[in-house]
Amino acid sequence: MESxxxxxxRAARIAAGYSTQETLAEAVGVAVRQVRRWESSNPPWPRGAAARRLAELLGQDLEQLGFTRPAGVPDQQSAHSRELPRTQGVVTVPVPGVTLQPATVAEDFAGITRRHRRLYWTVAPATLHPTVVAHATLGCSLLTETAGxxxxxxxxxxxxxxxLAGRIEFFDGREPDSARETWTRALQAAGQADxxxxxxxxxxxxxxxxxxAGDRPAAVERMTAARTYARRGSSSAELLAWLDAVEAECETRCGHTQTALTLLGHAQDVLATGSEHTSPEWLDWFSPVRLAAFTGHTQLAAGHLPQARQTLLQVLDALKPSEDKQRTVILGDLxxxxAADRNPEKACEYAVAALDQLCATxxxxxxxxxxxxxxxxxxxxxxHCVRDLDDRLYGWETTVSALGR
Structure with a gap:
């Protein structure tokens, strides 16, 4: 032992993100003086729950943390060597190993994640997706080299x-099976982060x-789970309203438009009431304007055409330049x-405008x-207007672009 x-x-504590002895003591559940003794020149062997917690938080065995095992104390498998349960066909998130990266790796990795979040709104999905997947692969490796x-x-x-990778697969690539598997990995990682x-x-x-897909029971079950998790956290009004909007979207696609409209009305009330909690920075896909977009789509499905037209036109006017993906959806809904109002020329006009936007985004x-x-x-x-639409819809550029993506 060094003098x-x-x-x-001490090195493992700092690498795990516990910059002071006090923060580690709080995480382990011991007094600060106990951590001081552990970091002394002659540290006592940790015992019981504190020993297990220390190894778990720092991702190393006690002997690797500088402690000398007393005679008669058995060598037990430490917390970091346990494996997560495996899901058939899904690569599980790994558990920590023994080679620790410095604490700065967390912010470096998270910083790239934030940049990918912004790039999603402008970069072509076929270009961004491989980069996001590669970043996830790096993250899985870093989980084996970090702790605490x-x-x-x-x-x-x-x-x-x-x-994000799942969002690209589902919304941009129409690959629901891939998205479901990717989101399962996301849920495992969120569990590791608690x-x-x-x-x-x-x-x-x-x-x-x-x-x-029209499977209402399965959708409701997942929404029940989502609301349970939200209830356990400090949920903002925006997050709670978005949950209403998601469930409303599912109800709409399953043919329950009145239930969906009730949910959307509740979401509007939630936003109007507000919350003491702020939204997480990753919740960049929802706003009052996006809620109105959900509402307009449901009004359309319910056959409330004048209301849907008014709602969607207001959304179109309110969209920001960075929301071009959403603009294609609104133009399509308009x-x-x-079309439902038996006005084919106007319908084709909006559809062509949507195709113009799809060529760019x-x-x-x-x-x-x-x-x-x-x-x-x-x-x-x-x-003639429909034939002109067909010329655009099945033109070389549009057809090749759609099939290529």
């Missing part, structure tokens, strides 16, 4: 990275898969309103809206 104390324990606060920070950023709000957001995204959800409109225009398929 300046237990340097192994550092590991939880990496795990939270990894959960968000997997969440982040209730991220868990809620991931579970709500997972509800989209059965919801869009086209559907006009691809979004599979927006293209789905245009295709739905074209099916609704079948009674007028010999009209």
């Amino acid at each position: 300046d104390g237990n340097v192994r324990l 606060v550092t590991r939880r920070t990496v795990a939270a950023a990894l959960a968000e990275t997997f969440l 982040d209730q709000l991220l868990g809620s957001a991931i579970l709500a995204h997972m509800a989209f898969v059965p919801g869009w 086209a559907a309103v006009e 691809w979004y599979a959800t927006g293209m789905d809206r245009v295709r739905e409109v074209r099916r609704a225009l079948t009674p007028w398929q010999h009209e």
Whole structure:
């Protein structure tokens, strides 16, 4: 043992993100003087729950942390060597190993996650997705080389990275099976971070898969889980309103539009009331304008055409320049309103505008809206406006772009 104390324990403590002895003592559940003794030149062997907690938080065995095992004390498997249960067909999030990265790795990794979050709104999904997946692979490796606060920070950023990858797969690539698997990994990472709000957001995204497939019981089950996680965390009004909106979307696709409208009305009340809690920074996909977009789509599905038209036009005017993906969806919904109102020329006008936007900013959800409109225009398929729409919809550029993505 070096004369300046237990340097192994001190180094592991700092690497795990516990910058002071006081923060480690609080995490372990012991007095500060106990940590001082452990970091002394002659540290006593930790006992009982404190020993297990110390090894778990710092990701190393006690002997690797600079302690000398007393005679007669058995060698037991430490917390960091336990494996998580494996899910069939899904790569599980690893548990910590013995090579620790410095505490700065957490912020470095999380910083890249934040940049990917912003890039999602402008970068082509086919270009961004491989980069996000590679970043997730790095995060899984870092989980084996970090512990304590550092590991939880990496795990939270990894959960968000997997969440983003799943969003690209589901909303941009129309790959629900891949998205479901990716979101399962996200949920595992959120569990490693013990982040209730991220868990809620991931579970709500997972509800989209059965919801869009018309499997209402499965969607409701996932939403119940999402609300349970939200209740355990410090949920903002925006997060709670978004949960209502997600469930409303699922109900709409399952044909329960009145239930959906009730949920959307509740979401508006939640936003109006507000909350003492602020939204997590990753909740960048929801706002009052986005709630109105959900509402307009449900009003359309319910056959409330004048209300849907008014709502969607207000949304279109309120969208920011950075919300071009959402713009394609709104234009598609406006086209559907006009088709349902037996106004094919106006419907085609909106559909062509959506195609123009899709050429600049691809979004599979927006293209789905245009295709739905074209099916609704079948009674007028010999009209010039519909034929012109077909020329755009099945032109070389659009067809190759859609198939290529």
